[in-house]
Amino acid sequence: MMVEKKSVSRIVFEIINTLFMLLLMAACILPVLHVFCASFSDAAWVLGKSGVIWHVKGFNINGYKLVFQNKDIFSGYMNTFIYVVATTALGMFLTVITAYAVSRKDALFSNFIMFFISFTMLFNGGMIASYIIITKILGWYDSRLAIIVPSTLSAFNLILVRTAMTTVPSSLEESAMLDGAGRMTVLFKIVLPLIKATLATVVLYLVIAQWNSWFSAAIYLRNRGKFPLQLILKEVLITGDTTTTSVNASDYAGDTAIYKQLIKYCTIVISTVPIFIFYPFIQKYFEKGVMIGAIKG
Amino acid sequence: MSKKYVAGAVVTTPQKKFTKAKVKRDLRKNAVVYLMAVPAIVFFIVFSYMPMVGLLMAFQNFKPNLGFFRSKFVGFKNFTDFFSSIYFGRTIRNTLMLSILDLVISFPVTIIFALLLNEIKNIRFKRTIQTVSYMPYFISMVVVAGIIVDFCASKGVITSAVKIFTGSNQNLLSMPSYWRPIYILSGMWQGLGFGAIIYVAALAGVDQELYEAAAIDGANRLQQCRHITIPGISSTIIIMLILRIGSLMAVGSEKTILLYNPQIYETADIISSYVYRKGLLEFNYGYSTAVSMFNSVINFALLMISNGISRKYSETSLF
Structure with a gap:
């Protein structure tokens, strides 16, 4: 840029713009800060307070003690872990081999297969038909498979990986094949190391999607022992069902109403902390993913 | 294995792409490639295309115990019911x-x-x-x-x-x-x-x-x-x-x-x-x-x- 003298209107604009950005950041942070500070504060004070809470008052961890007595939170964490790991591992394997198959330009049918897959982005049978197929035909009602398998593959992820694979020079693969390498060797030893960033993005998509998922669990699962964390959270936060927790709170008998709110805040913090721990590391991959997706469109 | 790929490397773009001989050769040459796509094809058939077929339910008084084939067909009744509600x-x-x-x-x-x-x-x-x-x-x-x-x-x-x-x-x-x-x-x-x-x-x-x-x-x-x-x-x-x-x-x-x-x-x-x-x-x-x-x-x-x-x-x- 040239060195230009700033006009008065430019300076005014910059000040207003900066203020606007600060306000926007405050709007993003305040709800989170409110929940976080409230979770460590005195329950009665929190209940009586009507504005935004931006500092801790009467520091204590009583809420957390109550939440940790709730066995469901722990089993929810375990189940979510199982679902995330299984979906991601299976999903990545399937995505990678499929994307490789449909990225082969010399195979006559690869474009047709890609169309067959992409079409599912435009038209679908809807929630009810899928439900009937999964419960009545596959018989996966109350099965973990209903949570894991349907979320492994998506046309969108396949397009991302396929696009990345087409950027790998075919001469690399051809020379490896001349040396006697099979398709699988070429894929795993040559192609995949070259598209690591895209793969990381897809892993992230799969992990986040499964971590946040509650709806399929709500419709397919009956046994509480298989519920993922988000479904337990839904009960605590939305349905307002804190009974399982408060029953244990005999020490605080009579104060259940007061603690109900605190329990909600503590539950939110406990369930969201892992995301915030990983957030700085995953952020750049997410940005990258959005851009790859955009280029492909 | 590698010989096939060498032979196939000289793929030209002829006028007719899908002659019987070409398809046959392609299927042989790219058998592994197509095999890799099989799980995904099955996946999308089961989780995307079968639900599309399942849309037949929209024209039925669907009962899960009767299934798609024995549930009674009611024409557009479900649609008209919705349009008039x-x-x-x-x-x-x-x-x-x-x-x-x-x-x-x-x-x-x-x-x-x-x-x-x-x-x-x-x-x-x-x-x-x-x-x-x-x-x-x-x-x-x-x-x-x-x-x-x-x-x-x-x-x-x-x-x-x-x-x-x-x-x-x-x-x-x-x-x-x-x-x-x-x-x-x-x-x-x-x-x-x-x-x-x-x-x-x-x-x-x-x-x-x-x-x-x-x-x-x-x-x-x-x-x-x-x-x-x-x-x-x-x-x-x-x-x-x-x-x-x-x-x-x-x-x-x-x-x-x-x-x-x-x-x-x-x-x-x-x-x-x-x-x-x-x-x-x-x-x-x-x-x-x-x-x-x-x-x-x-x-x-x-x-x-x-x-x-x-x-x-x-x-x-x-x-």
Whole structure:
């Protein structure tokens, strides 16, 4: 840029713009800060307070003690872990081999297969038909498979990986094949190391999607022992069902109403902390993913 | 093994691609490739194409114990039932209202945010804004809904703020008139920063020399924005617009299901939440499939139309 003298209107604009950005950041942070500070504060004070809470008052961890007595939170964490790991591992394997198959330009049918897959982005049978197929035909009602398998593959992820694979020079693969390498060797030893960033993005998509998922669990699962964390959270936060927790709170008998709110805040913090721990590391991959997706469109 | 590939490496592009001999040779040469695609093909048949066949339910009085083949066919009865019920107008209106509000408010605000962000020249500050602004995107929908429920309760943070103007501290989620603002604003809280990433990237790709040239020609900032910045990111804007218009009637059900209640069905009930309620809570499979099929067909048509229009007038299209 040239060195230009700033006009008065430019300076005014910059000040207003900066203020606007600060306000926007405050709007993003305040709800989170409110929940976080409230979770460590005195329950009665929190209940009586009507504005935004931006500092801790009467520091204590009583809420957390109550939440940790709730066995469901722990089993929810375990189940979510199982679902995330299984979906991601299976999903990545399937995505990678499929994307490789449909990225082969010399195979006559690869474009047709890609169309067959992409079409599912435009038209679908809807929630009810899928439900009937999964419960009545596959018989996966109350099965973990209903949570894991349907979320492994998506046309969108396949397009991302396929696009990345087409950027790998075919001469690399051809020379490896001349040396006697099979398709699988070429894929795993040559192609995949070259598209690591895209793969990381897809892993992230799969992990986040499964971590946040509650709806399929709500419709397919009956046994509480298989519920993922988000479904337990839904009960605590939305349905307002804190009974399982408060029953244990005999020490605080009579104060259940007061603690109900605190329990909600503590539950939110406990369930969201892992995301915030990983957030700085995953952020750049997410940005990258959005851009790859955009280029492909 | 390798010999086959060597032989196949000299693939020419002849006039006829699919002769019998070529297909045969291709299947032999690329057997492994096709084998790799088999699991995915099975996957999409089972989870995408079989549900499409399952849309037959829309024309049936579907009973799960009778299955697709023995349930009674009722023609278009499920559709006419829906068209003549009060839910037809209401769910379509509510769905469209949310989409349109999103389109006229969130969509331009996201672009404006990206443009303003682009004017921040301090890189550190810019990164901080970005990091903070898309943090809410990573909070799960259930937790966001939980926070909304808490803030909109009768003693909640937002209710208390609203009380200053209205004097009432009634739970905001129990009043139909507050539903749309809550839905749209919470959506913006969650998606503004994240939605802006794509425009920020597009802005970074605009040639900086253009600005210098324009400045020399005496263009002020606003003129530069109008004639350089906006045209520079217009293809991105158009793609995003096609996507929005293509999904005008495809509003997801999760947030609605988490937050609504019978008191506010009047403004909150949308097509997808109605399908969920009718199908999975009331087990009215045939009827709810008809509603969902009606919705899918419209979504498909909208996407095709908006893509077609865009391809014709701006050379930018999804497919």
